[in-house]
Amino acid sequence: MTEFAQDTLKPNINNAAAPRLLHWLPAVFLLGVVGVGAVLAFTSKGARTFPAGQDVVTGKWMGAYEKTLDAGVPWLDPSVNLWGGANYRLFREARDGAVIGTDGWLYTTEEFQTASGDAAEVQNKLKYVKQVQNDLAKSGAKLVIALIPAKVRVYPDHLGVLRVPAQNAGLYQRFRQRLEAESIPAPDLDAAFRSARSTAQLFQKTDTHWTPQGAAVAAQVIARQVKALSLDLPTATFTTSSAQPVDRKGDLLRYVPIPDGVGPAPDRIGKSFTTRTDAGAGGLLGDESIPVTLVGTSYSARTANNVWNFDGQLEEALGSELINAAQEGKGPIVPMREYLKSQNRIENPPKIVIWEIPERFLRIDYPEGTGK
Structure with missing residues (x-):
């Protein structure tokens, strides 16, 4: 625990x-x-x-x-x-932004902070998610939330003398259960991660993000939830492979300005790749509809820094192609707000939207886009 x-x-x-x-x-x-x-x-x-x-x-x-x-x-x-x-x-x-655990593990300070307005902010997030669900439902689309547990929740055994505020103890399950009560599917990734952490490292030691193995666990759980909705999605076949592991300095090392070899060692990460292997790849005339859309943060975004390949592994687990509308560096709210107004949504009407939201963002205020 x-x-x-x-x-x-x-x-x-x-x-x-x-x-x-x-x-x-x-x-x-x-x-x-x-x-x-x-x-x-x-x-x-x-x-x-x-x-x-x-x-x-x-x-x-x-x-x-x-x-x-x-x-x-x-x-x-x-x-x-x-x-x-x-x-x-x-x-x-470390500098403000990271805290140092044991065994070379670093954690973001966001997972340790609290404020008097946290409860109200979490409630605002819930209201906005419900608003998004209602907006999508008008065009017949469904919403599934991929709620990613905090790194410190999955790996508390490397905290050392650090302690997380008590009011955060039940945050993940409280929010997930409230989503479920609003008929918004949100599978329990916390339970899945706790079960899988004995066989694979799911978060990077020196980074705020998960590993390709963590992304794979989430992809399998989310895919099962989507398939349970029986949406009759177009099928496709994908294969995922990994490159030879290399040293990768995590984003939390920027808060530990020390010479190489003194502080935590970089993570050894093998970048994950997914390729489509069937004859489809966009349809006979390139006009095949893609009714699955992924929206979220840098955990999902398709960028040069994205070595965990969540979207590709999700495609393989779903057996269906998806459109990636996730964005790096904007949190979970802004990408969703922009997607709902985008030409992308008009040109590719979704049947299902998967919204990836990290737990550590639930208490952060987004003045321009939380449905306040």
């Missing part, structure tokens, strides 16, 4: 188990860097290089000077790496 605590996450420097001397090291290090850095910075070539032709009043001159100063200080990056390494080694801390 996930380790849930009554309080939100606190910096490790306040951990009473740490030696008292270590509590003073950040201040000592900072004073030392400021003192030595001031001398070196203002005696460097960058400090003596002044930009020409820039407006002082509007601040353009200062901005250009700061860039020149940064570029002219050769020890800037080594000093950042030095402090990052010391902070990681001594206090097990």
